[in-house]
Amino acid sequence: MGSERSDADDDTTAMALKILVAGGFGVGKTTLVGAVSEIRPLRTEELLSEAGQSVDDTGGVDRKTTTTVAMDFGRITIRSGLSLYLFGTPGQDRFWFLWDELSQGALGAVVLADTRRLEDCFPAVDYFEHRHIPFVVAVNCFATARTYGAQEVSRALDLDRGTPVVLCDARDRDSGKEVLIRLVEYAGRMHTARLLDTVG
Numbered sequence: 354m355g356s357e358r359s360d361a362d363d364d365t366t367a368m369a370l371k372i373l374v375a376g377g378f379g380v381g382k383t384t385l386v387g388a389v390s391e392i393r394p395l396r397t398e399e400l401l402s403e404a405g406q407s408v409d410d411t412g413g414v415d416r417k418t419t420t421t422v423a424m425d426f427g428r429i430t431i432r433s434g435l436s437l438y439l440f441g442t443p444g445q446d447r448f449w450f451l452w453d454e455l456s457q458g459a460l461g462a463v464v465l466a467d468t469r470r471l472e473d474c475f476p477a478v479d480y481f482e483h484r485h486i487p488f489v490v491a492v493n494c495f496a497t498a499r500t501y502g503a504q505e506v507s508r509a510l511d512l513d514r515g516t517p518v519v520l521c522d523a524r525d526r527d528s529g530k531e532v533l534i535r536l537v538e539y540a541g542r543m544h545t546a547r548l549l550d551t552v553g
Contacts, residue, residue, distance in 0.1 A: 372536065374425070374441040375480070376465035377473025381493040381523035382441040383425050385465065389529040390427025390439065407444050424455060429533065432460050437533055442477075452480060461487040463532055465523065469498045471509055478510055483503035487540035489517040491532045 374382045387394045394456045424443030440455050456462075462481050466474040474490070481542040492506055501509075503518035510516070517539050 367436070369436045369438055370537065371438050372439050372533065373455060373459050373486075374439055374465065375452075375462050375474075375477040376442075377467065377470055377477070379468075380465040380467045380473065381468070382465055383538070385463070385493075385521075385529050385532075386425040386427040386439050386490075386521040387442045388524055388526050389429045389533065391430060392428050395424075395426040419438065423442075424451065429530065431530070431534060431537065435537075439533075440528040444518040451503075456480075456484065456486060459486060461489075461536050463536055464488050464490045466492045466506065466510075467489050467495060467498065468492060468501050468506070469495065471506070474510070478512065482513065486537070487543040489519060489525075489536045489539055491519050491521045493523045494520055 374385055376382055383394075425439070425442065427439040427441075428436055429439065430436045440459075442452055442455055443449075462477075464474050464477045464481065478488070479491070480486075490506065490510065490512065492501070492503075494500065503520065507516065507518045517535055519532055519535055521532050
């Protein structure tokens, strides 16, 4: 009987937050979700086809052979009682209709950026800014890309003041986890500020 009460208590104190991982085509969204997920990630990848060559810009990611056509899904426990459900969005314009569904109920988002193709993350930045969804920009540091500081990236993307920019390696679990922690902290501050505004 005592153990049943304990299980029920765990259920009521556990919190699961929904996070989106967005960005341009080939920026590392699937890699990030796979690197940090403690469960085997769900992936909806398909091979790139000749039919998609006319609509998918593969410049700078010539070695990419697959693409996400619906979403990636993973889960990570940040600390006892707090788990994040990660939803990786498809990067191509033709799958944007899925974003509205995926963003329902999301605490916030990670916008992955590649400095070789920085303009590719403009649509994601605009999407979250217009919907007032808190986000951080995570610059995926590719070995072949020139390194830019967080301030330079922030200016180049014309981000709202205070929007965090962090450098990361999407392949590294600890690096990805740090990005997610920054997002949860930032989104928490943003949601608290909005609640206080409505009360005041």
